[in-house]
Amino acid sequence: MAKPAVLTHPESLKRPAGPSEYAKDPVNASMSKAEKIALYTKMARIRHFEQRCIRIYQQGKIGGFLHLYVGQEAVAAGTISLLGKHDHIITGYRDHGHGLMVGMGMNECMAELTGRVTGCSQGKGGSMHYFAPDKNYWGGHGIVGGQAPLGTGLAYAVKYMGLKGSCLAYMGDGAVNQGAVHEAYNLAALWDLPMIFVIENNGYSMGTSQERSTAHPGCLAKRAEGYGMAWDVINGHDVYEVRAKTAIALKRAHEESKPTVLEIFTYRYFGHSMADPDKTYRDKEEIKEYREKKDPVLAFEQELLREKVLTAELSQQINDAAMAEADKAAVFADESPDPTVADITKHIYWEEDNRGPDTTSRGTIIFE
Amino acid sequence: MAVISYREALRAAMREELKRDDKVVIMGEEVAQFNGAYKVTEGLLKEFGPKRVVDTPISEAGFIGLGIGASMLGIRPVMELMFWSFSYVAFDQIVNNAGNIRYMSGGLINCPIVIRGPANGGTNVGATHSHTPEAILASHPGIKVVCPATPYDAKGLLKAAIRDNDPVYVMENTILYNDKGEVPDEDYIVPLGVADVKRVGTDLTIVAHGRAVITSLKAAEILEQEHGVSVEVVDLRSIRPLDEETILASVRKTHRALLVEENKPFCGVDAQVAYLIQSRAFDELDAPIHRVSSIDAPQIYCKRMEDQQLPDVNRVVREALKVLA
Ligand SMILES: Cc1ncc(C[n+]2csc(CCOP(=O)(O)OP(=O)(O)O)c2C)c(N)n1
Numbered sequence: 266m267a268k269p270a271v272l273t274h275p276e277s278l279k280r281p282a283g284p285s286e287y288a289k290d291p292v293n294a295s296m297s298k299a300e301k302i303a304l305y306t307k308m309a310r311i312r313h314f315e316q317r318c319i320r321i322y323q324q325g326k327i328g329g330f331l332h333l334y335v336g337q338e339a340v341a342a343g344t345i346s347l348l349g350k351h352d353h354i355i356t357g358y359r360d361h362g363h364g365l366m367v368g369m370g371m372n373e374c375m376a377e378l379t380g381r382v383t384g385c386s387q388g389k390g391g392s393m394h395y396f397a398p399d400k401n402y403w404g405g406h407g408i409v410g411g412q413a414p415l416g417t418g419l420a421y422a423v424k425y426m427g428l429k430g431s432c433l434a435y436m437g438d439g440a441v442n443q444g445a446v447h448e449a450y451n452l453a454a455l456w457d458l459p460m461i462f463v464i465e466n467n468g469y470s471m472g473t474s475q476e477r478s479t480a481h482p483g484c485l486a487k488r489a490e491g492y493g494m495a496w497d498v499i500n501g502h503d504v505y506e507v508r509a510k511t512a513i514a515l516k517r518a519h520e521e522s523k524p525t526v527l528e529i530f531t532y533r534y535f536g537h538s539m540a541d542p543d544k545t546y547r548d549k550e551e552i553k554e555y556r557e558k559k560d561p562v563l564a565f566e567q568e569l570l571r572e573k574v575l576t577a578e579l580s581q582q583i584n585d586a587a588m589a590e591a592d593k594a595a596v597f598a599d600e601s602p603d604p605t606v607a608d609i610t611k612h613i614y615w616e617e618d619n620r621g622p623d624t625t626s627r628g629t630i631i632f633e
Numbered sequence: 634m635a636v637i638s639y640r641e642a643l644r645a646a647m648r649e650e651l652k653r654d655d656k657v658v659i660m661g662e663e664v665a666q667f668n669g670a671y672k673v674t675e676g677l678l679k680e681f682g683p684k685r686v687v688d689t690p691i692s693e694a695g696f697i698g699l700g701i702g703a704s705m706l707g708i709r710p711v712m713e714l715m716f717w718s719f720s721y722v723a724f725d726q727i728v729n730n731a732g733n734i735r736y737m738s739g740g741l742i743n744c745p746i747v748i749r750g751p752a753n754g755g756t757n758v759g760a761t762h763s764h765t766p767e768a769i770l771a772s773h774p775g776i777k778v779v780c781p782a783t784p785y786d787a788k789g790l791l792k793a794a795i796r797d798n799d800p801v802y803v804m805e806n807t808i809l810y811n812d813k814g815e816v817p818d819e820d821y822i823v824p825l826g827v828a829d830v831k832r833v834g835t836d837l838t839i840v841a842h843g844r845a846v847i848t849s850l851k852a853a854e855i856l857e858q859e860h861g862v863s864v865e866v867v868d869l870r871s872i873r874p875l876d877e878e879t880i881l882a883s884v885r886k887t888h889r890a891l892l893v894e895e896n897k898p899f900c901g902v903d904a905q906v907a908y909l910i911q912s913r914a915f916d917e918l919d920a921p922i923h924r925v926s927s928i929d930a931p932q933i934y935c936k937r938m939e940d941q942q943l944p945d946v947n948r949v950v951r952e953a954l955k956v957l958a
């Protein structure tokens with residue numbers, strides 16, 4: 266396999282973690298104290314929500330696949346914190362962090378995981394299929410890479426309607442090898458769509474390291490050059506850097522209607538999903554190294570402590586509140602009812618759910 | 634005879650065929666170094682090395698297409714799909730290329746590829762991961778489809794599929810992977826297109842495939858114990874080719890038929906089977922044919938409801954009693 270001569274990684278990733286050199290970037294410097302605290306709070310909420318999920322999964326109340334976002338919080342937090350009214354997002358199955366960032370409640374998120382009718386998708390979607398279109402969040406997609414064309418379509422619609430907006434489509438380092446992603450790249454570039462493809466590069470696709478899955482000229486984002494698209498690489502352990510560099514892409518989308526590929530280097534602390542024993546393809550040492558030296562939530566806490574935006578007490582309060590909120594969500598999920606058998610055949614067709622004098626089709630549409 | 638699991642039976646089939654024929658190659662996501670997402674290919678990399686057991690990127694259209702191309706030149710790829718649900722991103726390769734190449738070349742090119750992996754609901758993973766495409770794929774002439782229900786059939790059908798010169802799509806079931814059963818130590822195959830009478834009876838024929846066979850056998854037991862009814866269970870094993878004669882012979886004996894499958898009902902496998910019975914054994918029937926299939930909706934996530942959506946033993950018993958009434 267062709268090994269790249271030089272790996273293109275963000276400069277900051279090569280240095281030991283320390284004060285962020287992006288703190289002074291205008292998008293960060295212009296944040297109020299309250300906004301910074303709110304951003305930190307959101308990251309802490311993702312962390313505690315996910316950790317609470319582990320316990321519920323272990324109690325057998327969450328089934329199927331559960332892909333956790335722990336370690337990757339700064340990616341969703343940094344990018345989504347910049348978005349406005351006409352900016353949309355879409356992602357894969359590792360979708361809880363994005364959901365909480367756009368403002369979904371822990372209750373509806375937790376209840377979805379346990380399959381309750383009070384869940385965001387009424388117990389029909391599950392962990393991999395969160396949706397909140399009212400918050401410009403278009404899912405939650407289980408098929409690797411499938412969201413890339415959809416996101417491109419959202420960007421197309423935004424442009425079509427003459428709105429100053431964009432779409433951010435998130436995917437993993439493994440997803441970049443799906444044909445649909447390449448077709449979406451081409452369309453976004455060809456039609457000058459206000460699109461940002463965000464590659465959340467956590468180094469692995471299931472048990473396959475990036476080197477074993479992907480032929481690449483230095484980094485994954487660089488494939489954008491083949492389509493004449495702008496690209497950048499970002500240290501995903503530093504939420505300020507994520508914001509600073511995403512802001513440039515967002516400006517490009519809003520002002521020039523041009524797409525960008527962003528590769529954000531990050532790391533997942535748990536197995537691919539809860540079904541992955543995580544024993545064979547990476548060292549415990551590697552995980553420890555990331556947890557101890559590059560943790561995005563801790564790093565931002567430190568940053569804000571240094572800036573005297575946070576105090577140790579306030580941080581404690583924020584974390585305690587996030588844990589309490591996750592506990593409450595777990596109780597809510599427990600106490601919520603299941604969907605019913607009659608619900609199984611609802612929400613299949615708009616027309617079936619909206620029968621009235623104006624609906625026109627005839628014939629059997631749901632079969633026995 | 635050894636008692637082994639369905640998973641081990643599949644692995645044994647691949648192992649033996651890898652040994653027998655050096656053209657056989659195992660390929661798929663996580664099949665080698667990770668030992669398989671469901672551990673079906675566990676140990677094969679170690680035993681046969683990276684030339685024979687190959688990890689792929691998440692590029693189903695690419696690697697399945699590549700396998701089809703390689704098979705045209707005589708390689709015998711056994712491609713694993715982590716789920717048959719992911720075949721949909723490779724649909725053009727699977728249907729248009731593998732299914733048509735022999736026909737369009739006037740018989741000049743063969744496509745001896747095997748694609749295997751689980752195709753089932755019931756595992757609480759939601760609609761995108763719970764597709765059962767056996768009917769969709771079997772509706773294309775040029776393609777063969779099998780759905781083993783037991784370890785014996787899993788091994789025998791997979792070996793037959795690997796030796797077959799046409800594209801054969803093997804649809805497994807993750808819920809069956811740990812099921813155990815007797816499997817001969819010596820080499821054997823289960824020919825494609827041969828159904829198996831899994832239980833002999835006289836009052837009612839249940840036709841099923843895949844895990845629905847296991848559900849039907851449990852229902853047959855209850856029907857016998859609690860209702861004194863003697864049920865024959867015909868396991869199709871192979872969807873295309875379809876063993877029409879075994880189905881008809883059973884119906885001619887019992888005069889009543891219940892068809893059970895985990896597919897959604899519309900254009901399911903059993904729609905074809907029902908047509909077959911009424912067209913060739915109409916006068917033999919003492920009652921209308923009934924079907925039990927999944928409730929007609931995308932797969933629901935909620936596990937409690939998904940268990941209701943799929944055919945379960947109670948539903949099969951209830952419907953059987955209606956056919957017998
Ligand atoms: C088309 C398709 N193929 C395979 C899978 C199974 N699968 C789910 S996630 C995954 C790995 C994806 O890795 P990556 O893109 O790096 O994202 P990450 O999980 O690391 O966030 C695979 C192979 C799938 N869901 N869809």
Ligand SMILES: [Mg+2]
Nearest residue numbers: 437438469470
């Ligand atoms: Mg990854």
